[in-house]
Amino acid sequence: MSKKFGLFGGLLGLLAFAPLVFEDYGLGLMIGIVSYAILAQAWSLFSGPTRYISLATVAFYGVGAYVVAVLNEDLAYPLILLIAVGTGLVMSLAVGIATLRLAGVYFVIFSFGLAELVRQLITWYEVNVSGTLGRYIFLPFEARHIYWMLLVLAGVTFAIAWWIRNSRTGMALRVIGEDEDVASHVGINITRTKLLLFAISASLMTLVGAIQAPRWVYIEPSIVFNPTVSFLTVIMALLGGPHRLLGPICGVIPLFLLFEWLSANFPNHYSILLGGVFILIVFLLPKGVLEFVDRFRLGGAAK
Amino acid sequence: MTDRRRVLRTTAFAVAALTAATSLFTGQSIASADTVRIGYAVSKTGPNSAGTGITTIPNYVLWVKDVNEAGGLKLPDGSRRMIEVIEYDDRSSSEEAVRAVERLAVQDKVDFILPPWGTGFNLAIAPLMDKFGYPQLAVTAVTDMAPKFVQRWKKSFWFLGGGSDYSKALAEILGSAHKSGQINNKVAVVSVADGFGIDLIKSARPAFKEAGLELVFDKTYPLGTKDFNSLLTEAKTSGADTFVAFSYPPGTFGMAKQSKVLGFNPKVMYLGVGVGFPVFTKIMGPDVAGVMSLGGVDPNSQDFKDYAARHTAATTNSPDFWASSVTYASLQTLQQAIERVGLDRDAVAKEISTGEFDTILGKIKLEDNQLRKLWWTGQWQDGSFAAVSPNSRDGASSVVIPKPEWSQ
Numbered sequence: 191m192s193k194k195f196g197l198f199g200g201l202l203g204l205l206a207f208a209p210l211v212f213e214d215y216g217l218g219l220m221i222g223i224v225s226y227a228i229l230a231q232a233w234s235l236f237s238g239p240t241r242y243i244s245l246a247t248v249a250f251y252g253v254g255a256y257v258v259a260v261l262n263e264d265l266a267y268p269l270i271l272l273i274a275v276g277t278g279l280v281m282s283l284a285v286g287i288a289t290l291r292l293a294g295v296y297f298v299i300f301s302f303g304l305a306e307l308v309r310q311l312i313t314w315y316e317v318n319v320s321g322t323l324g325r326y327i328f329l330p331f332e333a334r335h336i337y338w339m340l341l342v343l344a345g346v347t348f349a350i351a352w353w354i355r356n357s358r359t360g361m362a363l364r365v366i367g368e369d370e371d372v373a374s375h376v377g378i379n380i381t382r383t384k385l386l387l388f389a390i391s392a393s394l395m396t397l398v399g400a401i402q403a404p405r406w407v408y409i410e411p412s413i414v415f416n417p418t419v420s421f422l423t424v425i426m427a428l429l430g431g432p433h434r435l436l437g438p439i440c441g442v443i444p445l446f447l448l449f450e451w452l453s454a455n456f457p458n459h460y461s462i463l464l465g466g467v468f469i470l471i472v473f474l475l476p477k478g479v480l481e482f483v484d485r486f487r488l489g490g491a492a493k
Numbered sequence: 494m495t496d497r498r499r500v501l502r503t504t505a506f507a508v509a510a511l512t513a514a515t516s517l518f519t520g521q522s523i524a525s526a527d528t529v530r531i532g533y534a535v536s537k538t539g540p541n542s543a544g545t546g547i548t549t550i551p552n553y554v555l556w557v558k559d560v561n562e563a564g565g566l567k568l569p570d571g572s573r574r575m576i577e578v579i580e581y582d583d584r585s586s587s588e589e590a591v592r593a594v595e596r597l598a599v600q601d602k603v604d605f606i607l608p609p610w611g612t613g614f615n616l617a618i619a620p621l622m623d624k625f626g627y628p629q630l631a632v633t634a635v636t637d638m639a640p641k642f643v644q645r646w647k648k649s650f651w652f653l654g655g656g657s658d659y660s661k662a663l664a665e666i667l668g669s670a671h672k673s674g675q676i677n678n679k680v681a682v683v684s685v686a687d688g689f690g691i692d693l694i695k696s697a698r699p700a701f702k703e704a705g706l707e708l709v710f711d712k713t714y715p716l717g718t719k720d721f722n723s724l725l726t727e728a729k730t731s732g733a734d735t736f737v738a739f740s741y742p743p744g745t746f747g748m749a750k751q752s753k754v755l756g757f758n759p760k761v762m763y764l765g766v767g768v769g770f771p772v773f774t775k776i777m778g779p780d781v782a783g784v785m786s787l788g789g790v791d792p793n794s795q796d797f798k799d800y801a802a803r804h805t806a807a808t809t810n811s812p813d814f815w816a817s818s819v820t821y822a823s824l825q826t827l828q829q830a831i832e833r834v835g836l837d838r839d840a841v842a843k844e845i846s847t848g849e850f851d852t853i854l855g856k857i858k859l860e861d862n863q864l865r866k867l868w869w870t871g872q873w874q875d876g877s878f879a880a881v882s883p884n885s886r887d888g889a890s891s892v893v894i895p896k897p898e899w900s901q
Contacts, residue, residue, distance in 0.1 A: 214625075215599040218592040310715065317686045317713050321695055324613065324688040336685075360568075404589040408616035410688050412540065412716070413587050453589070454596065457582040461538055 202345050209334035217333045220353065221405075223446050224340040229419070230427040230438035231347045236387045236423075238432035239363035240258050242294075245420045246285075246301035249308045250392045252414035254399030256267040256312060259409040267329065271400055278396025279382050279389055283307075286388040290381060302420070308416035316411075324410040331404045334397035339401045347394050351435055354390075359383060422449075429471055431478025441477045528577040529566050529836065531557070532603035534593030535610060543742065545610040547770060548633055551808040552820040553578075553607055558807050559576025560828065567832045579603055587617040594618045598625040604836050605827065612636055612688060630823040633816050635659075635689065637696070643862040648842040652823050652864040653816060657696035657789050658691075662869030662882040663763060664697065666892055667735055668704030675894045676735055676760050681710035681728035683748075684739035685718075689766065693739040709733050709832040716741065721748045725757050734895075735761040742767030746776050753780060753899050760895030761785065768813035769871065769878050770898050781873040783896025788815025789880030790872020791888030796853040814871060814878035819864070822852035872896075 208220050229247055237244050257274040265273070289300050316323045354360040362383045365373040374380055403409060422445075430441025448467065453460050475482050533553060536545045557576050560566055565573035579601050583590035590609055590709070597603050598621070606627045608615050615634040622629040623646040630650045636642070637655030670676050680701060684690035690713065701708060710731040714724060725748065728736050736759040738748055745767030752762070767773060768786030790797050797818060804812040804821075812818060827841070829850050834840040849858040857866060868880035872892055879890035 213599045215592070216596040218595040222588070222592065313686050313715070317691055321691070323686065323691040326616070402588070405591055406617045407620055408587075408613045411615055412687070413613050416586055418584070418586065450592075453582055453584070453593075457537060457580055460582055460584070466655075 198345075198348070201436075202341060205341055206338065211335060214333060217337055218388075219447075219450060221333060221340060221402070222450075223442060224337065224344050225402055226422065226426055226446055227439050227442045228340065228344050228347050228398050228431045229395055229423045230430070230442050231344075231351055232391045232398075233423050234352055234427045234432035234438045235394075237427070238383075238437075239360070239367045240384060240387070241367050242384075243298045243424065244301040245298060245417070245424065246304045246392075247395055247418050247423045248415055248417055248419040249301075249305040250282065250395035251399035251419055252305065252411075252416075253277055253281060253308060254396035254401075255403035255406075255409055255414040256325075256399075256411075257396075258329075258400045258403040259327050262327050262329055271397065274396050274400035275393050275397040278393040279398075282392030283385065283388045285392075286385045290388060302417070305415050305417060305420065309370045313411045313488050324408060326408055327406070329404040333405070336401060336405055340398070343394070343397055343401065348435075350390060350394075354387070355435060359386065363387060372390050383426075425468065425471075429475065429479060431480045434478075434480050437478055444479070507899050508583055510588060511724065518622060527574055529574045529605075530577050530579060530601065530603040530604050530830075531607060532579040532581075532597035532601055533579040533607035533609070534583045534590055534597065536585040536614070537582040540660075541585040541609075541611050541614070544633065544766075547810070547813055548816045549610040549811060549821060551804060551812070552817060552824065555804055555807045556821060556824040556828075559803065566828060569833065569835050575592055583609060583614065585770045587614065590614050590617050591621060594621045594625075598627065605838070605841075607824075608632065608634075616642075619649055622646070626838050628827075628838060628845060630827060630845070632820045635692070637692070640861060641865050647862075648838075649829065650823075650845055650859060650864075654863075654865070654867050654869070656692035657700070658867070659869050660693050660697035661700045663737070663785075664700035664704040664706065666870060666882055667701070667706055670761070670892075670894045674827060677733070678706050679709045679731065679733035680706050680735045680737060681731045681733040681759075682708060682712075682739070683710075683724050683728065684713050685741050685744060685765070686713045687716045687741060688739060690739040693765075695849050696741070697737070706735075708709050710727075714744075717742075718744060719747055721751050722755065725752055728759075729755065729757045734759060735763070737761075737763045737851075738765055739829045740765035740767070742770065746773065749773070749777055753777075756899070758899055762896060763870075766815075771811040771813065774873075774876075778900075780899050782875075783873060785872045785881075785892075785896075786815075786878070787869040787870065788813075789878055789882075790814050790818060792875070792877040792879045792890065794853075794855075794888060796855070800853045818853055819867070822850075822854045822857065823864075826850045826851040826857070 209217055212220065233244065233247060254274045257277050261270045261273065285304060289297060292300060362378045365378060366380055366383065370380060375401055426441040426445050427438045428447055430439065431437035452463050456463055527770065535549055535708045536542050555580055561575050565575040567573050579597065581593040583593050594606060597606050603749035606622065608629055608631050609618065610633045612634040615631040619629060619642065628648045628650065630652065632652040634651065635653050635656055637657050639655060642649055651783065667680065672676050682694060682697065684694040697707065710728050710733060712724060740748060745764045749764060763785040765786065768784055769788050774781050800818060800821060801812055825844055830841045830844040830848060834844045846859060846862055849856055857864060870882035871880050874890055874893060881890055881892040883889065884891065
């Protein structure tokens with residue numbers, strides 16, 4: 191066990207030196223990978239065991255970015271991050287209480303609508319109350335600072351994911367995912383457990399948005415609430431396999447690099463190729479990369 | 494059998510992944526010394542692609558074609574080098590735009606980077622352009638903050654003015670029309686709840702008041718609204734002679750069409766982005782006459798006519814009457830700066846900042862890194878979108894108020 195921890199810590203430490211090795215573009219790639227790794231891991235935290243497909247990722251991500259945009263001139267940076275987490279937490283609790291009783295496809299639809307709802311609320315507020323739309327973030331951060339902060343957050347996220355898997359809560363969640371009726375019969379407080387996980391997952395997503403926002407300088411609702419972020423998160427997590435600790439990261443790295451390569455080399459056919467890649471993934475790896483590797487390694491015995 | 498297929502599949506996947514990874518990180522640096530590499534990352538897909546496709550990309554394509562057909566970019570020693578284009582799609586995402594600029598600067602090592610479309614994206618890449626030392630000729634970014642940005646990013650240039658320039662020019666026109674008794678002092682305004690609409694309405698409120706006008710109707714509507722009937726009906730019954738919409742396409746088109754259907758025929762009709770698009774005349778037919786908007790051109794300018802003809806021939810669409818010609822002029826500025834001082838980016842930035850350039854907009858010279866000699870208001874007259882403000886400038890047409898009635 192301690193060996194695994196040592197390995198994990200060592201890997202993070204090694205990654206921390208990336209800014210010394212890569213030039214700006216490489217670092218930009220690393221930022222993208224780490225931020226999607228956190229998003230996918232946070233998404234799997236809740237959606238993996240419960241099997242609730244959430245498309246609300248960008249709602250929290252965008253709120254995090256917005257908190258930074260609103261407060262960046264008035265408060266110290268650590269305080270802003272705290273407020274961002276707090277906002278994500280409160281929002282996810284409010285949303286969770288209202289919706290986690292919804293089942294299956296209704297939850298998917300609601301979570302997709304949530305991002306649009308938040309975006310319209312912020313727009314309404316900015317137009318009618320503050321009278322500006324579009325805010326500036328001038329924080330003295332360079333790419334490497336953002337990268338380091340994201341790396342720390344990634345460490346925290348993986349630690350939380352590992353801890354939950356090995357705790358009673360994780361066990362309870364898996365039971366809920368298998369069969370809610372059984373779960374309630376064995377005395378699991380279903381709503382409370384789901385709510386807890388939803389809130390943790392959402393707070394992490396909020397932080398990713400908050401940390402990444404200084405990279406964009408200018409923010410408006412249509413920029414930060416881009417639904418693509420939600421979709422990519424889901425696809426990456428599903429490719430890797432959301433039921434496993436290392437699943438999400440195994441989906442993020444290949445897909446992120448693939449997207450990057452496609453958009454660099456085929457700027458005019460990107461969307462078509464992307465669709466083709468998705469179809470291939472669903473046909474070739476319906477259960478995720480890790481499952482596939484296992485099946486291959488065990489020579490079909492897993493069947 | 495299944496095992497073999499599995500092996501095949503895995504191998505195929507691994508090979509594909511490996512190829513992807515290697516070509517990604519090595520980049521295709523097939524740079525030959527005798528070309529000038531120009532890169533841009535623009536929104537080919539996503540919500541920004543409409544504006545990019547009308548104003549930005551066609552002018553980049555046209556300019557590169559014009560330059561290469563003439564034998565390439567001229568350098569100070571008289572030699573010519575062809576332009577090699579490297580283009581990316583930012584998919585209307587700020588993060589992609591930022592990374593694409595990093596890629597252009599670090600991987601592709603291009604000589605110059607052309608800006609994306611839209612205020613937000615120009616600002617998103619501005620710190621990087623500054624860091625890597627590339628001059629940024631931002632055209633499609635309407636912002637009142639430009640003087641501050643110039644302080645922050647010394648190599649940034651702003652070519653399209655700020656929201657208050659446009660709303661003050663409009664207030665001036667309306668104010669003098671009111672004084673001469675052509676219209677009453679009541680104005681109905683709607684604005685789109687988006688950076689552009691909010692910027693303009695915010696500066697228009699005090700400007701209108703100062704011009705002795707009264708805002709009797711002042712509402713915003715969400716981006717993407719299709720049905721404007723209730724807004725237009727309210728504006729119609731407000732008793733205002735003037736209707737102003739700080740709108741975006743396709744809302745602009747919808748509003749114009751629905752006004753006709755409603756028989757809403759104000760003496761002054763001023764609509765936002767889209768009025769200067771070639772498609773607007775197709776939508777409105779002869780009823781474009783008298784409709785006002787931002788921008789405008791000198792209809793008698795031979796330079797503009799030639800440019801429009803080349804634009805139409807090269808891209809199958811005619812240019813818009815606001816930012817298109819300014820975009821092309823910004824590229825001519827870059828071209829002439831390179832011709833005078835070569836490919837050194839610092840020297841080029843300095844030359845753009847201080848030099849005078851001969852463009853399709855006439856002779857231009859930037860003031861504090863901003864193009865200030867612009868047309869703020871235009872009006873459709875005799876089949877072209879004629880500039881009417883500032884009216885003291887050469888080539889300005891005089892504004893027609895009231896506008897002709899709808900024909901049907």
